[in-house]
Amino acid sequence: MSMTNGGLEHKIKHLYQQNRRTVGKYSYTIPSSKTYPYQWLWDSCFMAITMSHFDIAQAKQELRALVSKQFENGMIPHIIYWQHTDVPDHLKIAWGKRQTSSITQPPLLAEAVGKIYAADGDIKFVREMLPHIHNFHRFFYRDRDPRKSGLIGIINPDESGEDTSPRFDQALELGPSWTLAENYAARMELVEDWREARFVVRQRMDLKHWVRDLPFNCVLLESLNITARLAGLAGEGHVAEWALEHAEKTSQAIREKMVADDGLFCSTMNWGDKELKINIRTWALFMPMYAGLATHDEANQMVGMMSDPDFFATSYGVPTVSVDEPSFDLENTWPWPNWRGPVWMGSNWMIAKGLRRYGYDEQADQLRDQSIQLIEKSGFREFYNPFSGEGYGAEGFTWGGLVLDM
Ligand code: GLC
Numbered sequence: 001m002s003m004t005n006g007g008l009e010h011k012i013k014h015l016y017q018q019n020r021r022t023v024g025k026y027s028y029t030i031p032s033s034k035t036y037p038y039q040w041l042w043d044s045c046f047m048a049i050t051m052s053h054f055d056i057a058q059a060k061q062e063l064r065a066l067v068s069k070q071f072e073n074g075m076i077p078h079i080i081y082w083q084h085t086d087v088p089d090h091l092k093i094a095w096g097k098r099q100t101s102s103i104t105q106p107p108l109l110a111e112a113v114g115k116i117y118a119a120d121g122d123i124k125f126v127r128e129m130l131p132h133i134h135n136f137h138r139f140f141y142r143d144r145d146p147r148k149s150g151l152i153g154i155i156n157p158d159e160s161g162e163d164t165s166p167r168f169d170q171a172l173e174l175g176p177s178w179t180l181a182e183n184y185a186a187r188m189e190l191v192e193d194w195r196e197a198r199f200v201v202r203q204r205m206d207l208k209h210w211v212r213d214l215p216f217n218c219v220l221l222e223s224l225n226i227t228a229r230l231a232g233l234a235g236e237g238h239v240a241e242w243a244l245e246h247a248e249k250t251s252q253a254i255r256e257k258m259v260a261d262d263g264l265f266c267s268t269m270n271w272g273d274k275e276l277k278i279n280i281r282t283w284a285l286f287m288p289m290y291a292g293l294a295t296h297d298e299a300n301q302m303v304g305m306m307s308d309p310d311f312f313a314t315s316y317g318v319p320t321v322s323v324d325e326p327s328f329d330l331e332n333t334w335p336w337p338n339w340r341g342p343v344w345m346g347s348n349w350m351i352a353k354g355l356r357r358y359g360y361d362e363q364a365d366q367l368r369d370q371s372i373q374l375i376e377k378s379g380f381r382e383f384y385n386p387f388s389g390e391g392y393g394a395e396g397f398t399w400g401g402l403v404l405d406m
Contacts (some may be wrong), residue, residue, distance in 0.1 A: 008372065012401045015380055016047070019398055020058070023082045027058070027067040030381065032394035037085035039065060041078045043398065045108035045345055050401030052115040059116050060125055063109065069100050074133075074139030078158065085194070093188065096195045103159050103191070106219040107140070109133050110226040115405070117230065127234050133227050134239050140220060141246060148385045150246075150253030151212040151268075152220060161186065161212050161346070162339040165320065166280050166327035171209045171269050180336045187394050197265040210270040214258055215350075218287035221250050225292070240289040251293050264301070265294075280313065281322035283347045283387055289354030299358040306351075306363065314386035317370045318351050319344040330385055337393055342383035345371060345399035354404045368406035375400045 019030045028039040029047045044066045051059035053288040069080045077100035096102030113129045116122070144152040146395040154160055157168035165185055188211050224247035231240035259389075260266035260279050265288050267278040286302050294302065305311045311322045319330045321341045331341040348371050355364035372386045374391070380400040382393030 001364055008375070009054065009232075009404065011375075011380075012050065012404060014394060015398060016051065016055070016058075016401060018396065020402075021082065026068060026082070027061045028065040028080075028082065029058075029062060029398060031399070032397045033381075034396075035088065035394035036397075037087060039080040040080060040368050041066065041076055041105035042241070042346070043110040043293040044348070046402055047398050048112040049108075049115045049349075049405050050398070052112075052119045053404045056116060056120050059112070060184040063112060063116075063129060063258045066109070067129070068136065071139075072131055073143060074135035075143070076107075076109070076136055077101045089310055094191070096191050096199075102195065102199060105159060105161050105222045106216050107133075107136055108219060109136060110223040110230065111219075111273075114226045114230060123234055126230050127197050127236075128236060129237055130227070130231055130236055131395055133223070134231075135241070137220070137224060137227065137243065137246065139260050146266070149212075149257070150249040151217055151257060152250075153212050153270075154216055157208055157209075157211075159181070159209075160216055162282075164332075165282060166325065167213065167267055167278050167282055167284065167325065168209075168211060169280075170271070170276070170278065171211050172365055180332050184336060189311075212258065212268045214254075214267045214284045215287045217250060217254055218291035219257070219294065219350075221247055221254070221293065225385055252295060262300070265406050281325055282326065283307075283312070283318050283320050283351065286318070287350050288319070289358055290350045292357055294354075296358065297355075299360075303355070303358075303360055303363060316374050316384060316386050316389045317348045317367055319386040320347055320383075321342055329388075331345075334393070338383060339388070342385045342392060343374065344347075344383045345374075345402050349399075349402040349406060364406070368403060371400075371403045371406060375403065 016029055019033060021028055021030055030037050031040055031043045048059040048062045071075050079095060079101040081099055111124060118125050140152045148397045157163050157306050160386055164180060174183060174186060174258060224243040225326050228240045231243060258265050258268055260277055264285055269276050269278055289299050289302060299401040306318060307313050310324055312318050319341050326338055330342060348367055352364045352367045357359050374389055377389045378391030381391030381395060382397045384391050
């Protein structure tokens with residue numbers, strides 16, 4: 001049975017209502033009631049983007065709740081524990097602080113504000129959010145780029161949002177065969193290390209994990225460009241100028257320093273006093289299209305890989321890791337999120353945006369249709385098998401709502 005578009009929208013609205021929580025004057029949406037009962041940074045942005053299509057007032061509330069816990073140094077934490085809720089044991093993570101976590105996630109805030117503005121033209125809301133976005137950006141260049149390279153580093157795989165991606169295996173110093181439990185333990189050790197370092201990155205870059213992650217830097221780049229546009233409209237010339245200047249610097253740095261052996265883009269990491277390229281093919285490859293950084297030739301090459309069954313062409317969307325990678329793995333699915341092959345709606349959404357940006361509408365439509373088929377077949381799940389469409393991980397997971405924006 002196929003869902004009509006109206007039926008799908010209805011299901012998404014219903015899920016979002018079920019996952020909405022209110023604490024005092026704030027309301028926010030949890031990613032999944034059994035598994036993820038708090039507010040997460042990039043999840044909230046995905047949800048605001050989704051809600052910009054049917055509930056703008058709530059989309060704004062979502063972001064207001066998110067920025068209400070912004071740190072003084074501008075960082076927005078990746079989790080806000082609004083209220084105590086029992087979670088499964090493996091999620092009882094102490095992320096270094098009491099009411100929030102101590103790390104961040106990809107800065108999709110400007111993207112979400114831009115979508116809301118496109119839906120209702122409320123420039124006052126843009127003005128309300130701009131200082132938060134600007135301070136968040138300034139945090140990255142001040143605290144996460146101590147050598148002024150134009151590229152910002154992440155201090156834990158969880159900051160990328162792709163907790164278990166093989167892009168971080170080497171940085172975690174995990175040997176060739178390890179269990180997800182070991183991966184998890186290594187990530188938790190990092191939280192401890194950084195807590196001991198009081199989260200001061202300067203002079204601590206020899207610590208284990210300093211990865212200049214490609215998707216993260218691409219999201220930041222796009223965030224700066226969106227901010228420049230919004231700040232221009234809001235008459236905030238200084239903010240617009242600052243954003244453009246930093247966008248220019250970062251896009252040049254990505255071009256110069258993040259190029260893999262195969263000529264495509266890649267993440268890099270510190271290893272002792274060396275800077276290494278991370279030559280592992282993941283969906284990150286396509287992020288320069290999302291950020292508008294790729295040339296048309298590069299985009300063409302990327303789309304070629306996306307439509308090649310030896311790499312990324314499967315029945316249901318784009319797998320998070322190329323099927324030819326030794327780390328490609330669809331087996332390990334519970335209780336940890338698997339970013340080593342399964343399809344996720346958040347990555348599908350970013351890839352679809354990149355495809356449209358470069359005029360690949362047919363491919364973007366196909367990705368949207370495949371994403372809808374996943375929901376029809378397996379419901380709103382955290383991630384999916386790219387060959388069978390089987391759903392895994394959390395249930396009632398909100399990211400599926402993004403199909404409304406695809
Ligand atoms: C998992 C995902 C992460 C997400 C979180 C909440 O940890 O890997 O990206 O933010 O769940 O949904």
